[in-house]
Amino acid sequence: MALRRFRADLHIHTCLSPCGELTMYPRAVVEKARAAGLDIIAVTDHNSAENAAAVGEAAAGTGLTVLPGLELATEEEAHILGLFEAGTALGELLAIVYEKLPDIPSKRSFIDDQVIVDAEDCVTGFNPHCLIGATRLTVYDTVDLIHRHGGMAVASHVDREAFSIISQLGFIPPDLKLDAVEVSPLLSFDEARAAFGPLSPFPLVRFSDAHRPEEIGRASMDFFLAKPTLEEIRKALAGRDGREVRPA
Ligand SMILES: [Zn+2]
Ligand SMILES: [Zn+2]
Numbered sequence: 001m002a003l004r005r006f007r008a009d010l011h012i013h014t015c016l017s018p019c020g021e022l023t024m025y026p027r028a029v030v031e032k033a034r035a036a037g038l039d040i041i042a043v044t045d046h047n048s049a050e051n052a053a054a055v056g057e058a059a060a061g062t063g064l065t066v067l068p069g070l071e072l073a074t075e076e077e078a079h080i081l082g083l084f085e086a087g088t089a090l091g092e093l094l095a096i097v098y099e100k101l102p103d104i105p106s107k108r109s110f111i112d113d114q115v116i117v118d119a120e121d122c123v124t125g126f127n128p129h130c131l132i133g134a135t136r137l138t139v140y141d142t143v144d145l146i147h148r149h150g151g152m153a154v155a156s157h158v159d160r161e162a163f164s165i166i167s168q169l170g171f172i173p174p175d176l177k178l179d180a181v182e183v184s185p186l187l188s189f190d191e192a193r194a195a196f197g198p199l200s201p202f203p204l205v206r207f208s209d210a211h212r213p214e215e216i217g218r219a220s221m222d223f224f225l226a227k228p229t230l231e232e233i234r235k236a237l238a239g240r241d242g243r244e245v246r247p248a
Contacts, residue, residue: 001226002226003224003225003226003242003243003244004224004225004226005039005222005223005224006039006040006065006222006223006224006225006228007037007038007039007040007217007220007221007222007223007248008038008039008040008041008042008207008220008221008222008223008233009033009036009038009040009041009042009207009208009210009216009217009219009220009221010040010041010042010044010067010069010081010083010154010205010207010221010233011042011044011071011081011156011182011207011208011209011210012024012029012033012041012042012043012044012207012208012209012210012216013043013044013045013046013071013209013210013211014026014029014043014045014051014055014117015051015115015117016045016048016050016051016114016115016116016117016127016131017045017046017048017114017131017211018046018110018113018114018131018132019046019132019211020045020211020212021211021212021213022113022115023212023213024210024211024212024213025117025121026051026054026055026057026058026059026117026118026119026121027058027119027120027121028121028213029041029043029055029058029213029216030055030058030059030062030064030066032213032214032216032217033059033064033216033217034062034063034064036216036217036220037217038064038216038217038220039063039064039065039228040064040065040066040067040223040228040233041055041064041065041066041067041216042066042067042068042069042081042083043055043056043066043067043068043069044069044070044071044081044082044083045070045071045131046070046071046073046131046132047070047071047072047073047097047098047101047129047131047133047135048070048094048097048114048127048129048131049068049069049070049090049093049094050094050116050127051116051117052066052067052068052069052070052090053068054117054118054119055119056068056086056087057118057119058119058120058121060119065086065228065229066086067083067084067085067086067230068084068086068087068088068090069081069082069083069084069151070082070090070094070097071156072097072135072137072142072145072146073133073134073135073163074134074135074137074138074139074141074142074168075134075135075136075137075138075139075141076134076138076139076165076168076169077134077162077163077168078139078155078156078163078164078165078167078168078169079155079156079157079163079164080139080142080143080146080153080154080155080156080165080178081153081154081155081156081182082142082145082146082149082151082152082153083151083152083154083230083233084149084150084151084152084230085150085229085230085231086229086230088149088150088151090149092149093145093146093149096145097135097137097145098129100135100136100137101129101130101131101133101135102130102133102134103130104130104133110130110132111126111127111128112126114126114127114128114129114131139165139169139173139176140176143176143177143178144177147177151230152179152180152230152233152234152237153177153178153179154178154179154180154181154182154205155172155178155180155181155182155202156182156209157182157183157184157209158172158181158182158183158196158200159183159184159186159187159192159195159196160184160186165181166199171199172199172200172201172202174201178202179202179203179234179237180202180203180204180205180237181196181200181202181203181204181205182204182205182206182207183196183204183205183206184206184209184219185206185208185209185218185219187206189204189206189247192204192206203237203238203245205221205237205245206219206220206221206247207219207220207221208220219248220248221245221246221247221248222245222246222247222248223236223243223244223245224236224242224243224244224245224246225243226243233245
């Protein structure tokens, strides 16, 4: 089967993330992703995925594939990305995550920053949960939860001094069934490979963790796939069936 190169940035926040800029609306995300030469993106808001379908809809007909996802904060305050096949309904998973978030009194100013939008960038609501909090799920529970819903689990920005599995645990547990380990754009891929390759039994990837439109695509990977699906990305990370992944 003929393989094609798909440039992917699989760690992008929207206006739903409390720390994501309000300008991260679906159409802006899609426009910036195309301008940055991306073929596949994943929408990964903190502890939620309620804008992912709207970004997918906004991308219809543009040639951009949008994978739904989220960035879970574990009990240990380590961030782990859950990435799913396009079209996956994540309602059941989100209900579990919301139930495990801190039950703090809702502050209006806080909720105002957790904007749910539709594909036309219209505000349809505000997420009332404490999305910036850590769940009561351990790193093992989190990876298991992602896998049970058919997703891929990627440890976020392991080079960062906070909220990463290495900053919180001191190491990457080799028995944690991660599908990949991400480094931030602060390091080049070669620097990351030198620093984290020996510490990681899992494949390394480097994505943008964009919170602002201009950050989209500042780090990405080139996947050589038959089609732009999570299943194909999974094969590339495992080096199966001739699929490959290289730093962009
Ligand atoms: Zn993070
Ligand atoms: Zn992030």
